[in-house]
Amino acid sequence: MTFRLAVTGGKGGTGKTVVAVNLAAALSARGFKVLLADGDVDGPCTSILINAKLTESKPVKIFKPLIDRDLCKPCGSCAKVCREHALAFMEGAPPILFEELCSGCKACQIVCSYGAIKEDSKTIGFLHSAQAGPIRLKIGELNPGEARSPIVARELKLEVDEELKRGDYDVMIIDTSPGLHNAVVQALWGVDLALVVTEPTPLGLNDLFLILDLLSQLGIEAWVVLNRADIPGGIREKILEACRLRGIEVAVEVPYDEELFKAYVRGEPLIKSSIHTPARQALMDLASKVEARIKPSS
Structure with missing residues (x-):
């Protein structure tokens, strides 16, 4: 049985994709067969951060009326x-x-x-397949200017389900869109665990409450990843206290680290870097915790 994990967060820009990519790379290095899905269909970028090579693309089409x-x-x-x-x-x-x-x-x-209304079609996006070493990627991408992200997100989930049937994967990691809209729910549906990536800012705290409420309604177990935990003027203690009061585990705190940005520019996960930094160690610790959570299910 494949363990299904989502990396999500109410606020954009908190580092969800960085966490998803590094977690996928770390688990793959430990012998897990990983499928990484990019459900941020409005702006997918996992393939860039992991230097993946696109192998296939197919259009996502919807009905369009053709009037005779x-x-x-x-x-x-x-x-x-x-x-x-x-x-x-x-x-x-x-x-x-x-x-x-x-x-x-x-x-x-x-x-x-x-x-008088015949069937025509319109391409609103694409589903891409890619490969980054042993890691298989499935990517949903909405065409610029389109407003039907839930349709592409749904098609991506169906594509992921088919890929899981074809391959003997140990874990599937899906990087969701930010927010709480329909496309996020599509990506979250059916996962075993959600990692909620947030930051120690007032907006980060507000959106953390919102996404935790959504996950509670969906019946999904949640862990919090506090990114850039040590930024000056941050509200780290308020985030930790809010999680404690809700009984939510803070899996790791990832400190601010310029090496993360350098790895981002290089298009490689930080965990593959030879430079050992506190942020790299935090991401490795997260992988260890997820590995321990997966093993009882495998």
Whole structure:
């Protein structure tokens, strides 16, 4: 049985992807077969941080109505049923499609009594496969300007499930989008453990509460990773106290470390660096804790 782990966090920019990539690299180095998924479909970057090579891409498509003007009897039924207001209707003329608003639900096609709405498709994003040494990557990417991230996130999860059936993976790590929106829920669904990456700032604390509430509602076990724990003026003690009151484990505290940024620029996980720093050690400690959590399930 593959252990499924999510790296998430309510606030953007806390270091989720850095944690996900380093954890994947550390577990892989310890002999685990790892599948790393990038569910931050609005801005995926795991492949950059782990220097992965793309091996395959396939489009994510949704239904788009194609209006046959010869068959259309301008009745307006399709426009009335469109919840997204993607079809504009004026008396006596076929409807006009505003493509960027269409969600692909097919309601217009279903209600059309004249068969005037044919099936067309629109590419809203891509699913990429990549390889970084022994680590397999699955990446969801939404096209710029599109607003249907949950659809791409859902397709990514389906692709991940298929990959898990094909390969004998020990652990699947998914890096989610920041926030608490639909695409985040899609990525979190069905995981065994969530690592919530936060920072010692007021906004970090506020969003930590929000994501912990969501995980509680989903019934998902949560650990907190406190990144940049020692920044000047930070509210580290408030974060630790909030976690203590909620009974949430703070798995590790990762100190601010310029070597992390240098590794980021090089496109390699910090744990592969020959330079031993407190941040590198914290990430290795996190891998040890996750390894201990995985082993009873394997």
